[in-house]
Amino acid sequence: MEWSIQDVARLAGTTSRTLRHYGELGLLTPSRVGGNGYRYFDQGCLVRLQRILLLRELGLGLPAIAEVVDGGPQDTATALRTHLELLERERERIGRQIASVRTTLRKTEEGEQLMAEEVFDGFDHTQYEQEVTERWGRDAYQSADRWWRSLSQADKDEFQRRQRDIAKDFAQAHLAGRAADSDEVQAITQRHFDWLSITGRPAKPYFVGLGEMYVADPRFTENYDRHGEGTAVLVRDAMRVYADRNLTD
Amino acid sequence: MEWSIQDVARLAGTTSRTLRHYGELGLLTPSRVGGNGYRYFDQGCLVRLQRILLLRELGLGLPAIAEVVDGGPQDTATALRTHLELLERERERIGRQIASVRTTLRKTEEGEQLMAEEVFDGFDHTQYEQEVTERWGRDAYQSADRWWRSLSQADKDEFQRRQRDIAKDFAQAHLAGRAADSDEVQAITQRHFDWLSITGRPAKPYFVGLGEMYVADPRFTENYDRHGEGTAVLVRDAMRVYADRNLTD
DNA sequence: GTTGACTTTGACGTTACGTCAACTTCTACG
DNA sequence: CGTAGAAGTTGACGTAACGTCAAAGTCAAC
Known part of the structure; x- marks a missing residue:
């Protein structure tokens, strides 16, 4: 018992083109090829075809299927x-x-004016940015950057207010002589982490790299040190401690 | 102020190839092209590029973006x-x-022997099947068919036992002279619908078409009429009533 | 003048086939 | 027995969004 290509296509609910395609890939070889070039398939081919089609319906790629069916x-x-x-x-x-x-x-x-004319904020500090982003991936930064630009002014203000509060607390802890791994500083770091988590839970290398950027990039350093010299360094250290304790990678 | 293609790529976190690609599609045209063919972009281009990249990150296709950015x-x-x-x-x-x-x-x-040698069940009634499936789509049938074949024997037995119980109740209602739209018959039809829902909630045309197949295909007719002549017709009518009352489209 | 970084256009590869196109073969009918 | 129509063959292009060479011209600096 054997069937023509069109018969098999109908029986299996697919097309002859697909069967020929599988033939080219060596996924499904006809059991017999007539002198006229016609392809004929037997029961074994149908069994095999059923398996292939089931796996494909499950979303597997043809190369993966090829490795599996045999x-x-x-x-x-x-x-x-x-x-x-x-x-x-x-x-x-x-x-x-x-x-x-x-x-x-x-x-x-x-x-909202999506991405207004201030596209240029941040486009002028490429010198430091480049060094830092290269360590933990430019894409992550760019992605976060675009996200930031898409926010409304109100959201940005709120976001920055929370950041300022956190920065102030960091500075106060720094003045009080707290260590980076102290409970107090780590609690603030937790709030900092939560604040960052708005755009998705940061990965460990991202978080650590960000801390380093706080020290390396004067634009960020200023955010912390204006409340007290040396705060940025404390924040970076605290972030590293936090990452080692709470984040995996 | 203007930038070379490489500058823009770095600034925006993408590649020069992408920018050239957008140029080809007319998505992003350079603000100036030098006598040597070099592309130069100004601030307006960067704003536009930021919008394009944000939308693309959201998963939109380039043609869709093209219609939107302007x-x-x-x-x-x-x-x-x-x-x-x-x-x-x-x-x-x-x-x-x-x-x-x-x-x-x-x-x-x-x-489990996934899809054993009984692949051939159902491959011999193509005559009726073809007529019926053409109405409500061959793919749906084929897909359900493969699903069925992938079940274990125990699952199949259980599935069929439930079907037999339902068929018997249908036959009993038929003998008692109940109408297709009676509460009793509709309650059984509900159970039938639930039984079918194992592979996903059936669409209306599928459900109705299946009812017609119960009458058109002797293999299915036999499932019902063996408990009492004429049951299959009742079932078909009941399914149509059920579909009109409870299913949309 | 040479090196090295940057630019251009052009073309192929990627997934799983769909969709012609051109041509041959089989089957049924008058 | 000729012919129409259905079905078969191979071959090639198209798809989404670029990545990745390749060959060749341009620019800046030493």
Whole structure:
């Protein structure tokens, strides 16, 4: 018993083009090829095709399927587990994207001037920025940067007010001679971490790198040291301690 | 003030290739092109680029962005709402895919012979099947079919036992002379609907089409009529009533 | 004048096929 | 037995958004 390519396509709910494509990739070889070049498939081919189509419906790529269909259930399980992780990461990514789009949409509807003319803030300190960002990734910085620009002025003000409060507390602790790893300073650092978490929980290298930037980039240093000389260094150290204690990577 | 292509790429956190690509698409035109062909960008270009990159990070396609960047916030809001729907559907789809992969993975690990040699059940009634499936989509049927094949024998048995119970109750109601739109028959139909919902809530055309298949395909007719002649017709009518009352589209 | 960084255009590769196009083969009918 | 129509073949381009060479011209500095 054997079937033509069109028969198989109908039976399996796919197209002849797909079957030819699988043939090219060596995924599914016809059991017989006539003298006229016609492809014919037998029952074994159909069984194989069913497996391929099921796996493809689950979202696996053809190369992954190719490695799996000839192997045992062991290989299949491994591939599925890997694929599952990928799918879960993808779902998370989309979830974050949905949240971002919702925020942007709200801003847009509220008539906010999305990304106004102050695009140039931050475009003039490329000297230090470059050195620092290279350590923990330019993309993360750029991404956060664009996020910041998309906020409304009110949001920015609120965001900065919280930052100033935190900076003041850091400075006060610094004046009082507290160590970076003291409970008091670590509590402030926790608030600092929460403040940063608005755009998503920071990764460890990002957080540590940011601390270093507070010292390296005068624009940031000024944020802390204006409340008391040397505060930026304390903050950087506190951030490193915090990261070592609470963040994984 | 103007910048070279490499400068802009660095400033915006992207690559020169991307900028050239946007140029080709007419998304971002250089403010000036030197006699040597070099592209130069001014501040306006940077503002525009920031908007483009933000929207792209949100997952919008370049054609969609192209329509939006020149329009007002009105257009942007509409585009974002459309995009949001798309993202939410995508998240749901991935959620379903994750569930499917988990099930398949479990089966595989339990040592089930995934899709055994009985691939041929159902491959011999293509005559009727073809007529019926053409009405409500072959893909839906094929997909459900593959799902069915991926179940373990125990699951299949359980699934069929529930089906038999429902069929018997339908036959009994039929013998008692109940109408398709009677409360009693509709209650059984509800159970039938729930039973089908295992693979996902059926769409209305699917559900109605399935009812017609129960009459058109002797393999299915037999499932009902063996408990009493004419039951299949009652079931079909009951399913249509149920669909009209409870399902949309 | 040479080196090295930067620029240009052009073209191929990526995923899983869809969609012609041009041509041959099979099947059924008058 | 000729022919129409369905079905088969290979070949090639298109898709989204660039990444990645390749070949060649330009610019700035030593």
